[in-house]
Structures are given as C-alpha cells and as structure tokens.
Amino acid sequence: MVTNQRPEVLVLDVNETLSDLEPLRARFEAVGMPGHALDAWFAATLRDGFALTAAGSYAAFRTIGSDLLHSMLVGAGLDATDEVISSVLSGFTQLHAHPDVAPGLTRLRELGFRLITLTNGAAAMSEQMFAEAGVLQLLEHRLDVEKPGRWKPDAAAYRYAAEVCKTEVDRMALVAVHPWDIDGARRAGLLGYYLDRRRTPYPQAFLPADLTAPDLESLADRLAMA
Template sequence: MPAIPRPEVLVLDVNETLSDLEPLRARFETAGLPGHSLDEWFAATLRDGFALTAAGSYGNFRTIGGDVLRSMLVSAGLDAEEATIGGVLSGFTELGLHPDVAPGLQRLHDQGLRLVTLTNGAAAMSERMFTEASVLPLLEHRLDVEAPGRWKPHPAAYQYAAEVCGVEVDRMALVAVHPWDIDGARRAGLQGFHLDRRATPYPEAFLAPDLQVPDLTALAEAVQTMLSH
C-alpha cells in the first residue's frame, strides 16, 4: 500500500463518529416508538437535509429532525406535540463519546495535528459532551453547516472548514463513520479516513477511503506511522 501523506488538519464528523447515539433509543421508546425507530429517523433526517441541499436550499438539523419525528409519531397514532418532540431531540445534548474518542483525540493532538469538528447538526449541541470528556481544549474549531448553508457531502461544507482553518483542502482529512461523508470529502479534495466502527462492507459506489481503521485509537497509531516515513 502506498504511503499516505500526513494531513495538517483532521476534520472530524460528530454524530456517530464521535458521539454514541445509542442512548437516544430510550427516548424514542418513551415517546411510544420502538427503539429501532432511531435508525429510521436518523436516515430520514439526513435524506431531507441532503434533498434541500441538492435543491440549492437549506434547513437546520433541529427543524428537519423535528418534522421527521412528528410524521413518525402521527403515523403511529402517538402524541406529536412539541413537548414530545423536544423530549426526544434534547437527548442530543446529553450524549457521550465512544470510549476510544478521548484517548484517540489526545494522541492525535500530541502528534501535532490540528483538530476541528464539522457536523450537519448544531455545533452547540456537543459542547457539554466534549467538556465532560475533557477534550474541548483539543478542538481548534467546532463547526457546523449553517454558515455555508449546505449539508455535507456538498463541497461547500468542506471548503468552509478549510477557509476557517486557513489551509487548502488537500491539507485536510475528514474522519467519519459514514461512507457518503468520506466520498463527499474526497471529491472536494480532502483525504478520507473511514472509521469502520460496525465492520460493515464499504459501498462500491463511493470513492474508497484513503485509510480505514476501526476507531480513533487505531487512527492515532496510523498517523504515527505516517510520521515515521
């Protein structure tokens, strides 16, 4: 395998890549939906965000996610009042990090990489999570897609991160669990580092990642190898 150039900036996706969404299942159940509805809801929220971006428009994650959840609740004959929707979605502010994230970010930071986050959600939702894990000081910027007005994987989202960091896109690598995000970043000129947390086949339709590892600890080890070459 050819040597991979070491990036200057790691752009980290947040939802599922850093944060563990599993606790949200209990909130869906409290609202009367089965726990597996979380997966349907998350996929549909991404679908609608992508659709607006493809149409040249924009909607924020909370509004789109709320609309999707309302439709799911109504379809199931359940209470779809704002208090119920808010009770589910407020769980995003109470999520924790995957166990490998804090030590992995510390190692990457110690190796001299600049770390930023870029999410299709709201950057503010993750502040408590990062603070409690003592990783907030490691993050140079915490970005979301409101400013560019385009959801990832639109190239404008990644270009926005590059502009904020003051580097060219080819000096950055996106770290994400989602193949669609890796594909979008690569097409925008970034490297793509895939965290294969679920050990599932990578889709052939997408551009392959430059690097595939199971978690952030393994990513830190791979970056250390880049330094030694």
C-alpha cells in the same frame, strides 16, 4: 489504503463518529415508538437534508428532525406535541462520546494534528459531551453547516472548514464513520479516513477511503507510522 501525504488538519464528523447515539433509543421508546425507529428517523433526517442541499436550499438539522419526528408520531397515533418532540431531540445534548474519543484525540493532538469538528447538526449540541470527555480544549474549531448553508457531503461544507482553518482542502482529512461523508470529502479535495466502528463493508459506489481504522486510537497508531 494509506496515503503518503500527511494532512495538517483532521476534520472530525460528530454524530456516530464521536458520539454514541444508542441512548436515544430509550427516548423514542419513552414516547411510544420502538427503539429501532431511531435508525429510520436519523436516516430520513439525513435524506431530507441532502435533498434540500441538492435543490440549492437549506434547513437546520433540528428543523428537519422535528418535522420528521412529528410525522412519525402522528402516523403511529401517538402524542406529537412540541413537548414530546423536544423530550426526544433534547437527548442530543446529553450524549456521551465513544470510549476511544478522549485517548484517540489526545494522541492525534500529540502527533501534531490540528483538530476540528464539522457536523450537519448544531455545533453547540455537542459542547457538553466534549467537555465531559475532557477534549474540548483539543478542538481548535467546532463547526456546523449553517454558515455555508449546505449539508455535507456538498463540497461547500468542506471548503468552509478549510476557510475557517486558513488552509487548503488538500491539507485536510475528514474522519467519519459514514462512507457518504468520506466520498464527499474526497471529491472536494480532502483525504478521507474511514472509522469502521461497525465492521461493515465499504460501498464500492463511493470513492475509497485513504485510510481505514476501527477507532480513533487505531487511527492515531496508523498515522504515527505513516
């Protein structure tokens, strides 16, 4: 579905939307876990972040992720020292952007969109990745949810981004690979642009995306025609 309204600001999710998490599998394997443990760990980290937000509380992504990884390692009878946990989670600072990120963001900026990022992780963790991809200068703001103290998809996280950009939420569109993020943004008043990187069906329980594209370059092409 394509909306006739053109947003002013594109709010870009980071983990999986812009970054490729696949290299983290090798870090799980290096400490004795199977590679697929990454998926369970990431999903559980989101779950606990969402749960704390629903309860009116907050903890940082790193805090929650460390606790969960510690539990997984102990449960598997593996070494669970701080050094081991850090060897896995430090991989977030060394991730690479998907191949379409640099050309896609460049094209979107050329089309006149303001570009910001908003992540449930720490904004600083992606600085090296954006610098390496040559897109750091394209990003007006790189935000995380520490200041609002609410994880996406809570409305407070998106409203915080609007406040920083000095605009209204209905002049913004979230770009993400996660349907729960699209749904949260739409309920907060933003448009929702779904990057269907994995070619997976969009859940019917969530509010539908205003636009769907397989990658950022395709998204730019579709917005150029809107």
